[in-house]
Amino acid sequence: MTPGLRPEVTVNGVGIGLDGTDPATTALDWLRSRGLTGAKEGCAEGECGACAVMVARPGADSGTEWTALNSCLVPAASLDGQEVVTAEGLGTPERLHPVQRELARRGGSQCGFCTPGFVCSMAAEYYRDGRQPLDESARDVADDAVDDAADEAREPGHGCGANGFELEALSGNLCRCTGYRPIRDAAFALPEPAADDPLAARRTEAPPRAAATLLEGDSGRYVRPVDLADAIALLGEHPGAVLVAGSTDWGVEVNLRGARAALVIGLDRLAELRALSVGNDVIEIGAALSLTEVERGLAGRIPLLDKLFPQFASRLIRNGATIGGNLGTGSPIGDLLPALLALEADVVLTGPRGDREVAVADYFTGYRRSVRRPDELVRAVRVPVPLAPVTAFHKIAKRRYDDISSVAVAFALDIDGDVVRRARIGLGGVAATSVRARQTEAALEGRPWTVETVHAAADVLQGEGTPLDDHRASAAYRRAVLGTSLPRLYAETSPRQEASA
Ligand SMILES: Cc1cc2nc3c(=O)[nH]c(=O)nc-3n(C[C@H](O)[C@H](O)[C@H](O)COP(=O)(O)OP(=O)(O)OC[C@H]3O[C@@H](n4cnc5c(N)ncnc54)[C@H](O)[C@@H]3O)c2cc1C
Ligand code: FES
Ligand code: FES
CATH class of the missing domain: 3.10.20.30 (Beta-grasp domain)
Incomplete structure (x- = not known):
């Protein structure tokens, strides 16, 4: 470079x-x-x-x-x-x-x-x-x-x-x-x-161009590659390098945990990671777009994400945070992952051998571990369309805003007439990785969207995952939250009953 x-x-x-x-x-x-x-x-x-x-x-x-x-x-x-x-x-x-x-x-x-x-x-x-x-x-x-x-x-x-x-x-x-x-x-x-x-x-003039940067010091080097090919070559030479996009996770590591890296590779301005395209079959979202850019660029095209974004940290954080960074942390309480699971999205990884796509459901292999190879980075996520019409994102956290989830549940349901044709449910905070609630999905599919079905499936949902006790919530509380999520969705989606006289 x-x-x-x-x-x-x-x-x-x-x-x-x-x-x-x-x-x-x-x-x-x-x-x-x-x-x-x-x-x-x-x-x-x-x-x-x-x-x-x-x-x-x-x-x-x-x-x-x-x-x-x-x-x-x-x-x-x-x-x-x-x-x-x-x-x-x-x-x-x-x-x-x-x-x-x-x-x-x-x-x-x-x-x-x-x-x-x-x-x-x-x-x-x-x-x-x-x-x-x-x-x-x-x-x-x-x-x-x-x-x-x-x-x-x-x-x-x-x-x-x-x-x-x-x-x-x-x-x-x-x-x-x-x-x-x-x-x-x-x-x-x-x-x-x-x-x-x-x-x-x-505002009416072009934004500053992304400069190719090299800064060296006692702690190591910061390099901003000129383009994706440059970034991949650099990562190939230094597979232990830390990739940084919005730095909303990495910055906390540096400040509070004293993390330092021999080489930091800045991805946030790479044009190849900053495209958003809307096709007939798929919406592709660049990994280094900030969540604010994604929110504004999508303009409501993925309603589930529109329900999620206001619950994700704050505007200040969303101005920096990226989807690539959320996947990169591999945190089981990352909010985007349950939503991407419900949307049946794919992760596009890129490296010296070119692009490969992995379903988000297959992306994580364990606590903060994924199928991403050391010489690869996340280039984009791809969301298939058409989208399921009934969606919701339930985030339970200690504070309503600017807090990490204790439990997150993302729903994407296709309800035809009164029958649930397809159900996809992503869960965060109840296992070592975000997981699909597959048994609950099966308990809903093909059944009428009625209060009986919902309560039966809610019992199944309560048993999904392997929630733990930690400083955010107890395992019992997490299970209880799971148990209330489907009835809450049902109440949100059903016409309000008139109070009887
Ligand atoms: C105050 C605060 C509130 C927060 N609230 C929430 C919240 O409500 N919900 C939530 O889910 N998260 C939250 N977070 C965490 C954080 O904002 C998100 O995880 C965010 O998506 C990280 O994106 P980033 O671009 O800033 O990541 P960075 O900090 O730049 O990187 C994070 C990790 O991802 C890797 N990485 C980055 N880009 C790529 C890529 N393209 N390919 C491969 N690896 C990559 C990096 O190597 C690093 O390990 C919060 C953070 C803070 C500081
Ligand atoms: S004026 Fe805001 S903290 Fe004092
Ligand atoms: S000092 Fe930066 S957000 Fe508090």
Whole structure:
């Protein structure tokens, strides 16, 4: 590979060299070491958003989208050739950015520790392409949504303002002292960006190109290959290398468990891993697209994923996290895997011998073990279409948002008339790998979709897998959750019974 000349990141419009930066240094530590101390370290594991910054990423069309990321998780090296905006770059005390002005005006900041992170997440949503004021009818729905969830609405994660601001944009940011109401008020008061706003104008230009990067230091090397062939050649030479995409798992390993790698191969900008194609028989999703890109690119074409995405971490994490990374961790509580099982998806692996496809159901061979060979990487997943019409994703976690599953159940059912023609059910958190609930599927198929069938199959579902006791949940609780999942789906899919007089 031919690395770029001098690794450099454009921060707030100024190029800053990465020379002398260790490859394991996070973007947060690097920014702070350069005097940009607005972004803070609250947790160093993607949970609080105090470290959020904006990065210029490819937009849905050919333009650029300002995307908020957790700078505590991504290596600084991965930003070579990219453009970053921090809270300092948005405005100054004399000339506040509209986001900063509204937060100040509405009392959205007290101690200020979380504020630069909120400012960056909020600014990314402020500049989101497609954010536009709701028309009157949509406004009523949005108002109702907030009123209905009045208690919950005091936290980020609910509702949409009349200005089109989706509060979910703030779901990865925590504030310990202000309370969320003034922060929400500031978000909902934001106008459209002004005509002469340079960051708004930047969106109409091409995004920064992915630079070929080589950064060496005491901990090892970070390499961003120029293309897939380069990545495969490098992996062939160094089968022990760590592949990194969004770094939402790897960043936690580095920060909290002290993990270091002799060689990290950055996959996140590889064009061959970033395509999304919709065909008549299959939808192919590139392994290195962020979940936000997948969600927006699919535009509702896979309803099961639409039900899953809002339950997956937070917007900040989904702006980085990828499907390849979720498969790469092999975690039995990864949320995408039960859904991919229910969708009967295939994993496309690629290596020196070319592509090969493996059904997700055959992909994992044990706890965090898979059929992926050391010289292969995940290029894409392929979801066959047409899709089953009845789908649901039930995630049980200790917190409703931004938490890992204790148990996850994904359903994809084909119900013809009143008869279940086909049932596919993926389970997470109840075995060493995600598993298909095959006995429950058999207990449903060919039977009428009635409360009797559902209760009989629920008993079978309760016995699937080999759940364990751990710090998230007991085995008995996990079984109980499995037992309630099918009746819950039945209630969700059946017309509501009128209360008898
Ligand atoms: C605060 C927080 C909340 C989270 N919440 C959830 C949640 O709700 N549900 C959930 O499932 N997960 C959750 N996660 C975990 C994580 O976000 C997901 O596993 C995510 O999909 C990882 O993607 P990534 O691109 O960031 O992976 P990375 O960190 O880049 O990589 C993870 C692993 O996958 C490997 N890998 C990456 N790409 C490939 C590839 N193309 N081919 C082969 N191997 C590859 C890497 O070598 C590495 O071992 C959370 C993480 C954090 C920090
Ligand atoms: S420091 Fe908490 S999310 Fe980064
Ligand atoms: S203003 Fe103090 S933590 Fe948010």
